Amino acid sequence: MAVATSDSILARSLITDRRSTNFGLKNEVCRGKVVPCRAGGKVKGKGKGRVEVKAAVQIGGLEEVKKAKEEMGLDVVSEEELREKGFLGMRKTKLVCTIGPACCSPQDLEKLALGGMNVARLNMCHNTRDWHRDVIKKINQLNEEKGFCVSVMIDTEGSQIHVLDHGAPSSVKAEEGSTWLFTAQKLEGSPPFTIQANYEGFSEGIEVGDELVIDGGMASFQVIEKVGNDLRCKCTDSGLFLPRAKFSFWRNGKLVARNSELPTLSKKDWADIEFGVSEGVDFIALSFVNDADPVRQLKNYLYMRSTRVLAKVESLESLQKLKEIVEASDGIMVARGDLGVEIPYEQIPTVQEEITRVCREMNKPVIVASQLLESMVEYPTPTRAEVADVSEAVRQYADALMLSGESAIGPYGQKALSILQMASSRMELWSREENRQSILHQRRLGVSLPDRIAEQICNCAVEMANNLGVDAIFVYTKHGQMASLLSRNRPYPPIFAFTSDNGTRMALNLQWGVIPLLVELSDDDMEANISTTIELIRRKGLLKPGDVVMVVSDLTPTHINSTAFQSIQVKTVV
Ligand SMILES: Nc1ncnc2c1ncn2[C@@H]1O[C@H](COP(=O)(O)OP(=O)(O)O)[C@@H](O)[C@H]1O
Ligand SMILES: C=C(OP(=O)(O)O)C(=O)O
Ligand SMILES: [K+]
Numbered sequence: 001m002a003v004a005t006s007d008s009i010l011a012r013s014l015i016t017d018r019r020s021t022n023f024g025l026k027n028e029v030c031r032g033k034v035v036p037c038r039a040g041g042k043v044k045g046k047g048k049g050r051v052e053v054k055a056a057v058q059i060g061g062l063e064e065v066k067k068a069k070e071e072m073g074l075d076v077v078s079e080e081e082l083r084e085k086g087f088l089g090m091r092k093t094k095l096v097c098t099i100g101p102a103c104c105s106p107q108d109l110e111k112l113a114l115g116g117m118n119v120a121r122l123n124m125c126h127n128t129r130d131w132h133r134d135v136i137k138k139i140n141q142l143n144e145e146k147g148f149c150v151s152v153m154i155d156t157e158g159s160q161i162h163v164l165d166h167g168a169p170s171s172v173k174a175e176e177g178s179t180w181l182f183t184a185q186k187l188e189g190s191p192p193f194t195i196q197a198n199y200e201g202f203s204e205g206i207e208v209g210d211e212l213v214i215d216g217g218m219a220s221f222q223v224i225e226k227v228g229n230d231l232r233c234k235c236t237d238s239g240l241f242l243p244r245a246k247f248s249f250w251r252n253g254k255l256v257a258r259n260s261e262l263p264t265l266s267k268k269d270w271a272d273i274e275f276g277v278s279e280g281v282d283f284i285a286l287s288f289v290n291d292a293d294p295v296r297q298l299k300n301y302l303y304m305r306s307t308r309v310l311a312k313v314e315s316l317e318s319l320q321k322l323k324e325i326v327e328a329s330d331g332i333m334v335a336r337g338d339l340g341v342e343i344p345y346e347q348i349p350t351v352q353e354e355i356t357r358v359c360r361e362m363n364k365p366v367i368v369a370s371q372l373l374e375s376m377v378e379y380p381t382p383t384r385a386e387v388a389d390v391s392e393a394v395r396q397y398a399d400a401l402m403l404s405g406e407s408a409i410g411p412y413g414q415k416a417l418s419i420l421q422m423a424s425s426r427m428e429l430w431s432r433e434e435n436r437q438s439i440l441h442q443r444r445l446g447v448s449l450p451d452r453i454a455e456q457i458c459n460c461a462v463e464m465a466n467n468l469g470v471d472a473i474f475v476y477t478k479h480g481q482m483a484s485l486l487s488r489n490r491p492y493p494p495i496f497a498f499t500s501d502n503g504t505r506m507a508l509n510l511q512w513g514v515i516p517l518l519v520e521l522s523d524d525d526m527e528a529n530i531s532t533t534i535e536l537i538r539r540k541g542l543l544k545p546g547d548v549v550m551v552v553s554d555l556t557p558t559h560i561n562s563t564a565f566q567s568i569q570v571k572t573v574v
């Protein structure tokens with residue numbers, strides 16, 4: 001163990017602490033001996049006792065960082081937030097906005113970006129590919145020309161049994177006691193009391209007496225007769241058929257498991273995926289994933305690309321196979337809209353809490369989606385219950401929150417975004433004051449020694465960063481793994497993740513507390529990387545003398561003579 005210190009007490013205390021990990025480890029393991037290394041200044045110590053750790057920020061004699069790269073480094077929104085609120089005031093919870101007709105102009109997109117949108121979501125259920133292409137182009141322009149860092153996600157249509165949208169009146173009312181025919185046969189016009197389903201096999205396995213529920217409770221029917229594949233049903237609870245209304249069937253109070261015969265990835269979905277890949281999108285969210293197979297299939301298809309695959313949990317089957325799905329994917333969306341159709345909606349709160357916990361433990365980002373501020377599709381203020389729902393997702397440490405119709409079609413999208421922003425900052429502050437981070441349980445993830453070292457370094461670094469009250473954590477990452485392992489511990493200070501891979505940068509946009517920066521990094525000179533990046537932030541006037549930065553690095557050797565370098569260093573800016 002090598003320790004950078006001017007205080008031998010620290011070094012000795014590390015020797016006596018058998019649990020201490022690779023602290024400043026430079027591939028030299030020295031048991032029971034203190035081997036002095038570099039010299040240095042002082043770091044103010046807050047938290048548990050004062051420690052003096054080497055401050056080795058060398059500002060002079062650095063290579064000039066290219067102007068263009070410097071500007072690319074930190075996005076304009078994070079920079080502004082940092083100037084205004086300081087390191088600790090930076091928002092940790094990420095925000096996803098669904099883009100639709102109400103917010104697709106360059107001006108509206110820019111306002112959303114300024115308002116803190118980290119990821120723009122395009123729902124391939126709606127609109128044309130040309131429309132989506134145009135939105136992607138505008139977002140790329142904002143990133144390139146105005147210094148934003150907004151990632152793009154496409155969300156597949158997936159396969160689901162729903163009412164066919166034949167352009168007739170947007171909603172039809174069903175009165176209690178009325179009788180309706182549900183059919184998959186092609187209809188001429190819109191015959192009264194007849195509803196067309198999109199899928200021939202919609203009534204397979206359904207029996208007389210079963211209950212047919214529309215949109216998770218909007219209206220209910222009882223099956224009174226089966227005529228071939230058609231179902232004659234009596235309305236038992238009146239309500240509306242909205243466009244593309246969804247079906248679920250119930251027997252003796254239990255959901256009749258279905259949908260599984262439909263492919264998760266339809267022909268249209270593959271075409272949309274191909275479109276997304278050719279447009280260079282950062283995330284593909286897969287609708288109606290029932291097991292890990294389609295996720296693996298898509299990941300194989302994307303082999304060697306940086307596009308990340310998110311699985312949407314929105315069916316009963318996906319809950320039964322949650323762990324294998326989380327394991328196979330790069331992240332999860334708790335798609336509460338359809339989930340509330342497929343399971344009784346009173347189960348959503350506990351299921352959401354469970355999914356967010358599993359994802360954090362398995363180190364996968366998780367988005368909580370749908371109806372967060374639903375009333376704002378129409379009204380300029382949220383209900384207090386909606387604000388409480390948003391805050392609850394933040395308290396559960398979800399990585400990201402998502403707007404759907406609130407931004408896509410609502411007139412108050414920017415305001416809805418600012419409410420997510422304020423509510424999450426508020427709850428993050430409360431969680432910090434209540435020290436809630438300390439009760440997070442961290443399951444062991446890594447199997448191989450290098451993986452376990454990385455994991456332990458990140459766990460310990462966060463504990464230390466919190467105890468010392470450092471201002472920021474700096475991490476250097478190729479594929480985002482170290483940044484993600486730090487984020488998993490939900491630290492108090494923000495994590496500045498430096499990467500030279502743009503795909504990694506855009507993917508890290510979804511992770512709790514991570515500010516991804518694109519910079520050129522050396523493969524084998526970590527000290528140069530550290531001083532270059534500290535200088536980059538300092539030169540922007542964002543780091544002041546006396547600020548304390550924790551630097552976490554994990555450099556894998558690129559050639560035979562270079563050594564692996566894993567370390568936690570605490571540096572005071574001089
Ligand atoms: N690209 C788009 N073009 C037109 N309308 C859209 C688009 N994206 C979303 N919308 C509208 O916003 C609503 C909410 O979006 P979302 O939750 O993604 O879809 P859905 O309601 O189909 O699950 C949709 O019902 C649709 O009316
Ligand atoms: C996000 C969801 O999916 P979509 O909007 O595509 O139906 C959902 O069902 O909550
Ligand atoms: K979708």
Ligand SMILES: [Mg+2]
Pocket residue numbers: 287314335337338
């Ligand atoms: Mg859905």
